[in-house]
Amino acid sequence: MKMLINVPETVVADALRGFAAAHPDLVVDVEQQVIVRRGAPYEGKVGLVSGGGSGHEPLHGGFVGRGMLDAACPGAIFTSPVPDQMTRAAAAVDSGAGVLFIVKNYTGDVLNFDxxxxxxxxxxxxxxxxxVNDDVAVIDSTYTAGRRGTGxxxxVEKIAGAAAEEGAPLDRVTxxxxxxxESSRSFGVALTAVSTPEKGGPTFDLPEGELELGVGxxxxxxxxxxAMMTSGEIADASVEAVVDDLRPDAPLLVLVNGMGGTPLLELYGFTAEVHRALAERHLPVARTLVGNYVTSLDMAGSSVSICQVDEELLRLWDAPVSTPGLRWGC
Amino acid sequence: MKMLINVPETVVADALRGFAAAHPDLVVDVEQQVIVRRGAPYEGKVGLVSGGGSGHEPLHGGFVGRGMLDAACPGAIFTSPVPDQMTRAAAAVDSGAGVLFIVKNYTGDVLNFDxxxxxxxxxxxxxxxxxVNDDVAVIDSTYTAGRRGTGxxxxVEKIAGAAAEEGAPLDRVTxxxxxxxESSRSFGVALTAVSTPEKGGPTFDLPEGELELGVGxxxxxxxxxxAMMTSGEIADASVEAVVDDLRPDAPLLVLVNGMGGTPLLELYGFTAEVHRALAERHLPVARTLVGNYVTSLDMAGSSVSICQVDEELLRLWDAPVSTPGLRWGC
Known part of the structure; x- marks a missing residue:
């Protein structure tokens, strides 16, 4: 498997050097592996910190900036960051108003953030x-007790980030x-396996002609x-999985997320089918976001995440955000 | 080759339906295949129209919006749109101030836009x-007389779009x-072949262990x-190609572009090497943009584009832009 890398050992550090070069509005500590919003801590503002294994970019480092995270801690690929990174990040962004840790539900991440x-x-x-434990596909998994945290x-990072940006106190942001x-659910599908630099090739077998429903x-x-399904069938399966679990009774935010290897053209076609499947269930869509946001390196596939929103959550979703990976309204 | 599609025949129409669902601030004519900024024509404003074969998303439809294009015409995959789409687009965005067609240098596109x-x-x-004929790799190519238009x-769309948004007249925007x-050059590299829905698999052979330097x-x-190269070696080859041709003597905009199938983590690592290669040549970088912007469906690989900028071009680059694919400052 060919990759655009130097050697597997330096992939994350190399990426952080490039991230620093491209985003001078962020402070990137390449050695300690902590990304902090420049100017932090902001007086009176609750600090938002997240982190997790690398390989899901732009999550989380790409979501550091105004209206979203104050800091992110990238671990090695698919490996939790260590507590030292998280305490550094917390110290860097705490103005005295406290810090919220946003933790995806994987055993290593939970232990280390604790x-x-x-x-x-x-x-x-x-x-x-x-x-965050939104993935309805399975209870317990390779790295997880309970549900996995995904799209x-x-x-969570966008909406809580907007609340913190407005000056909400820690208990309210939390x-x-x-x-x-509680209002969100996700379901993912893989068309191909993911390849990691360390392994140098696919980490599992997914034969031509088959897909994995509910992949992490x-x-x-x-x-x-x-057996391989059409875009419409995959949309039906994904929407059914999230809707049956959440049973929404309010308008939805919809994230049609690419796993990394699926072209944007296909993601948009899939979006049309997701909208159709939601419309057939008479579920109104408030906002739709399409793109590669919570990825799995080069894996082809998609996930559907929904979040049912009241007026407050929708207002916070629409609030200005300015990060490398998500940006609007400012 | 598994794809997230229904049938090859409807891929572009399906994507346009999803694009319309996700972006209610744009007017998408799915049947005629024209995407227009809502509210166009804007009084006194020069209209900017581009288009080309589909498969390069977010280019061009994803660049319609405030501060960039007024309309885009997507063709079939890797196939020029037809003149009728372009004249519809021109009519839809002309306020009387005239329209600029931005045309990538491929024979079909040139003829049809003419x-x-x-x-x-x-x-x-x-x-x-x-x-646009920025690709320094080759003179004349499969679909091109002269140099290809790429990253x-x-x-061009961003900077000319900012000028038009400010109210510059047609001759000045042009x-x-x-x-x-004239100030821009690009060079691309493929690690894997591209697969099209029509073909159902790779359109050319690129063996494991080899790459294509200068791919379109x-x-x-x-x-x-x-033979396969490291990220650093690919950065050296790419930077050498564009710099030797442009011989820049002013600060650079740098686009580190993914072809679609390469993870963002790898693109950032590559960015570090591109910056290193530019620094070794004492070439100052004014701005760096990293991501999948001018893609080739699922092809793994990257391209480097540079544009040397004076104060005016840099100011126009920094000006607010609000499109599905590129957004800042507003």
Missing amino acids: MAAELAEEEGVRIEKVL ATLF AIARRVV IHGEPGRERR | MAAELAEEEGVRIEKVL ATLF AIARRVV IHGEPGRERR
């Missing part, structure tokens, strides 16, 4: 945590983040292997 | 054209667009096949 929270609190930083992380988690963002197994 | 210009002028629309199209073309955005042959 430990970091204890350490940060010993240093006098008030910490709250929110666990809805973007909803409550909003939890409300987004590290290529973890989903609900079932099926 | 014919459309004649037809539009017969209908009383003043038309100017600018030809620098983004520079002159600025031509200045951007339809997978056209480049300068040479080489």
Whole structure:
């Protein structure tokens, strides 16, 4: 498997050097692997910190900036960052108003953010945590007890980020983040396996002519292997999975997310089918975001995330955001 | 080759339906295949129209909006749109101030935009054209006499779009667009072949262990096949190609562009090497944009585009832009 890299060992550090070069409005500590919004801490503002294994870009580093995260900690590929990164990030963004850790539900991330929270609190930083576990595909998985955290992380980071930007206090930002988690569900599909630099090729087998329904963002197994399906059939399966679980009764934010290797042209065609499937269920769509946001390196495939929103969550979703990976209204 | 599609015949129409669903601020004529900025024509504003074969998304439809294009005409995959689309687009965006056609240098596109210009002028629309031919890899190619138009199209559409948004008249917008073309160069590399829905698999052979230096955005042959290179070596080859041709003596805009199938993590690592290669030549970088902007469906690989800028071009680059594919400052 050919990759645009130097050697597998330096992939994350190389990317951070390039990220720093491209985004001078962010402070990138390449050695400690912490990305911080320039100017942080902002007086009186709650700090938002997330992080996780690399390989899901633009998540999380690409979501650092005005109206979203204050800091992100990238780990090695598909590997949790360590507590030291998280406590550094917390210290860098705490203005005294406290810090919210946004944690995707993978065992390593949960343990490390827990430990970091204890350490940060010993240093006098008030910490709250929110666990993102939106993936309805399976209960328990390769790296997870309970449900995996996937595409809805973007909803949580955007909406809680907007609340923090407005000056909401820590308990309120935390409550909003939890409300987004409770209101969100995701379901992913893989058409090809993911290849990691370390392995130098695919990390699992997915034969020509088959797809993986309910795949995780590290290529973890989903609900079932099926013979290849059309875009419309995949949309039906994805929408059914998230809607049956959430049973929404309010307008939806919809994220049609690419896993990395699927062309944007196909993602837009898939979006049409997702809208059709939602319309058939008489579910109104408030906003639709299409693109590669929570990826799995080069994996071909897609995920559908929905979040049902009231007026407040929709207003916070629409609020200005300015990050490398998500930007509008400012 | 598995794709997230229904049937090859409806890929572009399906994508346009999804594009319309996701972007209610644009007017999408799915049947005629024309995307127009809502509210166009804007009084006194020069209209900017581009278009080309589909498969390069977000180019061009994703660049319709405030501060960039007024309309785009997507053709079939890797196939020029027809003159009728272009004249419809011109009529839809002409406020009386005239229309600039931005044309990538491929034989079909050039012929069709020429014919459309004649037809539009017969209908009383003043038309100017600018030809983008930035790709230094080869003279003449599969679909091209002269140099191919590739990544620098983004520079032209952004900068000329900002000038038009400010109210510059047609001759001035045209002159600025031509200045951007003269100031820009690109060079692309493929690690894998591109697969089209029509073909159902790769359109050319690129063996494991080899890459194509100087590839076109339809997978056209480049300068040479080489044994696989590191990110640093590819950056050296790409930067050497564009710099030797342009011989810049002013700060650069740099676009590190993904061809579609290369993960963002790798593109950022490549960005670090591109910056290193430019720094070794003592070439200052004013701005860097990293991402999948001028793509070739699922092809893995990258291109480097540079544009040397004076104060005016840099100011226009930094001006607010709000489109599905490129957004900042507003």
